[in-house]
Amino acid sequence: MTLTQHVPASAARPAGKTNRPGHQASLIVQGADATGIVAALTTVLSGHSANIVSLDQYSDNPQGGAFFQRTVFTMDALQAALPDLRAELDEHLVKKFGLAYTLRDLSVPKRVAIFASKSDHCLLDLLWRHRQEQLPVDIAMVISNHPDVAEEVRSFGIPFFHVPSMGPDKSAAEAEHLRLLKDNVDFVVLARYMQILSGDFIEQAGVPIINIHHSFLPAFIGAGPYAKAKERGVKLVGATAHYVTEDLDEGPIIEQDVVRVSHADTATDLARRGADVERAVLSRAVLWHAEDRVVRNGNHTIVFA
Amino acid sequence: MTLTQHVPASAARPAGKTNRPGHQASLIVQGADATGIVAALTTVLSGHSANIVSLDQYSDNPQGGAFFQRTVFTMDALQAALPDLRAELDEHLVKKFGLAYTLRDLSVPKRVAIFASKSDHCLLDLLWRHRQEQLPVDIAMVISNHPDVAEEVRSFGIPFFHVPSMGPDKSAAEAEHLRLLKDNVDFVVLARYMQILSGDFIEQAGVPIINIHHSFLPAFIGAGPYAKAKERGVKLVGATAHYVTEDLDEGPIIEQDVVRVSHADTATDLARRGADVERAVLSRAVLWHAEDRVVRNGNHTIVFA
Amino acid sequence: MTLTQHVPASAARPAGKTNRPGHQASLIVQGADATGIVAALTTVLSGHSANIVSLDQYSDNPQGGAFFQRTVFTMDALQAALPDLRAELDEHLVKKFGLAYTLRDLSVPKRVAIFASKSDHCLLDLLWRHRQEQLPVDIAMVISNHPDVAEEVRSFGIPFFHVPSMGPDKSAAEAEHLRLLKDNVDFVVLARYMQILSGDFIEQAGVPIINIHHSFLPAFIGAGPYAKAKERGVKLVGATAHYVTEDLDEGPIIEQDVVRVSHADTATDLARRGADVERAVLSRAVLWHAEDRVVRNGNHTIVFA
């Protein structure tokens, strides 16, 4: 069982812009449910005089199910104490209960690369929320297969890289993507990036990849969802943020939302109304991922929002 | 081209409970768009001193598209004037523009049969809204393949008929249904009726049939949509009211809505949350159909809500 | 500091209809935040081999704020263990941290009296959800100042008492109410009950009272909110469920929701659309109260929904 995100203990980047207090840490725990887990965990924390700010727990079956917990706590001299804390959690959670955990200093923002194409609504919303200090991430770079959004991105002080698509063989472009990403990012966001990633790329990138699909999945999988929605005559259109897997539009769903449309809306109108939902849904998903609120469980997510 | 509902000119039932004033009529017009239609139509109406209460129009393409209009008007001595009005509309709309129309005295409520099975949430909501005079219909009967809801239905003063399902051969049950419906109803509502209607039945019934499907179509077509929704890990569940066609869950959509769910909801929880959406969506669809607000256009609907 | 609800340790009513497993208990804790509370609490629970099903916590200020926690756990032989559990919680939470707590066997449904007048939409929704086993309460009685809903209430197998209003002096009616309620209910729900309760009654009733107000408070306090909403020309109307205090419509808000309206809606239409929101909001508030999800904090509520 692996956790959503792995941050090496040696991570020591300077804290970027963030709206979270400097001394908070998040601890995500998951595994087989058992009596005494929470007591063991909170005893470790209270031994370090940690103060628990929030604690959310979910067990998918009171009798012998899987257990998920997100704890946020404050602690003096947090960075110095992390090695000790980890050793104790290894002892009391991993060895004793067979649980997996991720412990992360929330003052160290996750580093993200955003992939975009020509549409800028999702991209701009992320850049603007970041500038407003609403998104506790470091946007390391924006990569696009088109040069259109370069100027806009750079006006936010973010590096922009143009990596053109080169026909059906994606390998050269993906190799360039991997060079840019290597060791520089903790996750990737596809902000209406109109290229399909190869399974090879997903594996080698080795970090979570969040996509926004412009429909209420599983309705209208694949290309052209707004045209399909118009064709079917639906009365709502939606958007879905999900983790990318090798199966197109089939990965674990993080967040979804919809907006009402009518018979009078053309496919273009649906795209326009849907764009507002896309940017809202993607921003929420990125925020929740950035704050360690999303835990993957097979093809499902637990969202402690 | 046929219209959603046909009400014979000879219809002369006494007005049932309704929240609409007695002198209102609805006029639905549809066909190929052309210059001068509205002027022709409103000139006919104003020649009868009709006062237009509301007028909604939709053209699916400003250049040579299809035209849809719903007009509600008041008129003194409406019933007496209907034959003359029809003759003039035949002249000025049908002959001149090749349009189809439906003209209906709104004080004469449409007659409906409701089909139900064991679940009563949709059924009860319709019965209650009818008693509150929120639904301008005459509920002629409730038909069920189970006896469970008999007492509840009759407590509202509505006839209840139990027609058991008799295995895979539906022909006997459907023949009984057709005997009950014949000349007694203007449309049928399937209020979580868990039997699939044969194409033969749909054709012989000869009236519009509205179904509520317990998902946001086209997601989760067919049986067990809540279990499928849980399996896929969606963050919203929905319901869809649509006209029934031979293609299961593929008919024209009248109304849809959704409600937020979370990872913590079981499939049973989804069904419970979804039930609230189902009853709301079905009630709106029935109201709109009853008030001639829904116009069918191929596999789409125009909803003047 | 007092908690939302007090259930005496001797409560031993037979379990009514409920959708919750028989062995669950809820533990609500509140007081001044301090390091070690969760560890102390979960250590007590794990000493009894309790399995924590869900745990939600909120601290209104990481530095020295107030602390609120709702824990649901399963335990074998729960009833037998309650006295011991209480003794230990008194020791480790009350004495050591100065916290207040409520411990309740969730298999014992709370007993409720519903007050209604002529409108039955909120009342019927509660009765129906209760019959569907969606509301884990015992509806002990319905009391109304009008006889209109008597038959409907009794068709659900619930006792109905008609206590007429007797002009401006409410004391006789309220004395009768108090006689009926005494020792019979754990909370009261005003389901569009159109009488104002005296401060004296509220105090003597001695149980939480939940009201549904037909506006989005604090807009349109007092009588006739839909007429006021029409007058102001708002584009949404709403409903608010709140605990009743001596200050009319000023008590702690439990839940609110709204629905879109338009210029074309009359005040009567607003009331009709609003009724759907009222029943939904009240049902959620009653469910959350019944499941110990609502904690009062001065004039605010913490809702662990």
Place this chain on the structure above:
Amino acid sequence: MTLTQHVPASAARPAGKTNRPGHQASLIVQGADATGIVAALTTVLSGHSANIVSLDQYSDNPQGGAFFQRTVFTMDALQAALPDLRAELDEHLVKKFGLAYTLRDLSVPKRVAIFASKSDHCLLDLLWRHRQEQLPVDIAMVISNHPDVAEEVRSFGIPFFHVPSMGPDKSAAEAEHLRLLKDNVDFVVLARYMQILSGDFIEQAGVPIINIHHSFLPAFIGAGPYAKAKERGVKLVGATAHYVTEDLDEGPIIEQDVVRVSHADTATDLARRGADVERAVLSRAVLWHAEDRVVRNGNHTIVFA
């Protein structure tokens, strides 16, 4: 009776960016309801071979109420025909029925000045939608009492003017505002402009002014609505777009919406969540005003959305 917007017949600006076809016109009519209005109006239009694209009508009382209609039509050589059309409408609507009307070539975008202060979320959303050709207006200028947003505004190619606030006496700043606006704009949008306009300014500006208030009016009128919302403990926060009148936050409401919040949200969190609603609500109000979809009726609006 005056209409929402007055556009002089001599208006002949070149069409700016717009998503509307070049040959469309809007005709808004309002006044006392009477039999034959629609026939008269559509007969005039059909005499010019106009094709009606949409027609919406509202009568606030079937018996002797006020009448409101919005018609959009296409016509060849529209500009050339406008004088004749106006003469005929003067004859058949104004003289005969005493109605008021506004006729406008929709290919000529309305000119708008946006006032902002330090917050840029509403401003940026308008600038971005304008660049996306989602808002058929000419943004003539942005005026602010702070220089903070200057660079951002100019990056969209829009003139920016800094007019500092000069203490309690607003007359000098308002005189400067009036000089800038004079003959240059058809309406003004206050995009979270944190200064109160004097009645004198409103009168002399002589154009509609749209404000976004950061609460669900009439709740939380005046300054600090999010702090007041936190204090009251509401479960939803909202925003209201309205026309500005001399009475602060009391003008006709164009649009409102809300978003769910919880006990865990601080006043800062409410402001953040509310910001998303503010920008959405203001953008819709500006779009509807730009497309002549909003008709003022005393302190109410008719919105043909």
